[in-house]
Amino acid sequence: MSGCVDIIGLGPGAEDLRCPRAARALEQATDLVGYVPYVERVAAATGQRVHGSDNREEIMRARLALELAEQGRRVAVVSSGDGGVFGMAAAVFEAMDHGEPQWRDLDVQVYPGVSAVLAAAARLGAPFGNDFCVISLSDNLKPWGVILNRVEAAAQVGFAMAFYNPISKSRPWQLGEALDRLRVHLPGSVPVMFARAVSRPEEHVAFTTLGDARPEQADMRTLVIVGNAETRVIERAGRDPWVYTPRSVGGG
Ligand code: SAH
Numbered sequence: 001m002s003g004c005v006d007i008i009g010l011g012p013g014a015e016d017l018r019c020p021r022a023a024r025a026l027e028q029a030t031d032l033v034g035y036v037p038y039v040e041r042v043a044a045a046t047g048q049r050v051h052g053s054d055n056r057e058e059i060m061r062a063r064l065a066l067e068l069a070e071q072g073r074r075v076a077v078v079s080s081g082d083g084g085v086f087g088m089a090a091a092v093f094e095a096m097d098h099g100e101p102q103w104r105d106l107d108v109q110v111y112p113g114v115s116a117v118l119a120a121a122a123r124l125g126a127p128f129g130n131d132f133c134v135i136s137l138s139d140n141l142k143p144w145g146v147i148l149n150r151v152e153a154a155a156q157v158g159f160a161m162a163f164y165n166p167i168s169k170s171r172p173w174q175l176g177e178a179l180d181r182l183r184v185h186l187p188g189s190v191p192v193m194f195a196r197a198v199s200r201p202e203e204h205v206a207f208t209t210l211g212d213a214r215p216e217q218a219d220m221r222t223l224v225i226v227g228n229a230e231t232r233v234i235e236r237a238g239r240d241p242w243v244y245t246p247r248s249v250g251g252g
Contacts, residue, residue: 003069005106007089009082009113010038014199017119022111029076033065034088038078049073058088062095066103082115086136086164117162120195120223123205125234125242127193127225130249131159137174138165144174151178155185160231160245163224167215175224176215182226186210191227191243194218207233207241 006025011018029048032039036052043050051068053061065075079087089110096103121128133154139147154161166175182190188211196204196219206217210226218224230249234242 003072003074003106005065005069005075005077005092005108007077007083007092007108007110008079009084009087009111009115010042010078010080011114012081012116012119012199013197017114017199019111019113022113025109025111026076026078028074030074031065031068032076032078033061033068034078038080042076042078048076058091059095062088062091063099065092066095066099066106069106069108070100070102079113080116081119082113083110084112085115085117085134086138116164116195116198116223119198120162120193120225123195123198123203124193124225126244127191127227127231128160128162129245129247130228130230132161132245133159134162134164136164137167137178138171139174140171147174148178148181152181152185155182158228158230158249160228161226163226165220166218166222166224168220173215175218179210179213179215182210186226187229188212190229191231191233193225193243194222195225196222198223205240207243 006029008022008026026042031049031051032042033051039050039052051064065077068075077088077092081087083089092108117134135147135150135154137147188209190210192208192210192213194206194217227243227245231243231245
């Protein structure tokens with residue numbers, strides 16, 4: 001069996017933020033599997049068969065990748081950022097776990113990428129200098145009550161936070177509700193940043209506070225970053241501020 005599945009994180013957007021090892025694996029693929037906008041972006045490389053699909057069909061897409069590898073194809077399963085962060089990596093393993101026994105013998109490799117949380121943090125300064133968590137606000141794959149509980153728990157124990165999938169046409173109110181819940185536990189002065197399309201030409205970053213943050217400031221290409229009580233903003237004349245969370249907490 002000479003086929004393989006390479007699970008590849010493409011990085012946040014900019015070509016030079018794609019890890020070299022991932023880029024090399026991508027070049028060697030015979031087939032690309034992934035969400036249409038991503039595979040189309042990559043398909044400029046010649047000769048690769050593209051199997052695009054809708055964003056919600058992750059497990060079907062993962063099964064297809066394993067089937068193609070079984071037929072001897074060299075398959076790249078692509079995600080933006082890192083494939084392991086709300087991406088295709090877990091879908092491939094879920095399909096393997098519940099799929100054909102021989103899929104376990106396939107040559108599968110995961111190539112890490114720069115996730116949006118790291119690209120956005122670097123753009124802003126160092127908002128995650130201490131403990132933090134990442135939460136997807138999408139309730140497509142988990143109940144909204146679970147998400148709200150996690151957001152609340154994160155605020156209560158003092159994690160800084162990054163919200164992936166903050167808002168979409170079919171999920172218009174969830175971010176507003178999450179921000180309202182945070183306001184119960186955190187001071188209005190906590191820094192909040194909306195980092196959109198980081199490292200792409202359309203990049204846009206907005207700085208505000210929990211008290212003033214509005215859900216309309218986000219779209220589906222935005223990562224929402226919420227600091228904690230220690231997070232600080234260094235204002236600069238005529239330039240974006242730097243945001244950082246100190247390495248030490250409570251005199252530690
Ligand atoms: N696997 C990806 C995340 C996919 S979920 C990763 O590791 O980054 C899609 C969400 O990621 C978007 O809704 C947005 O919140 C975030 N995202 C992806 N790319 C981004 C970018 N360049 N800038 C800001 N947020 C981004």
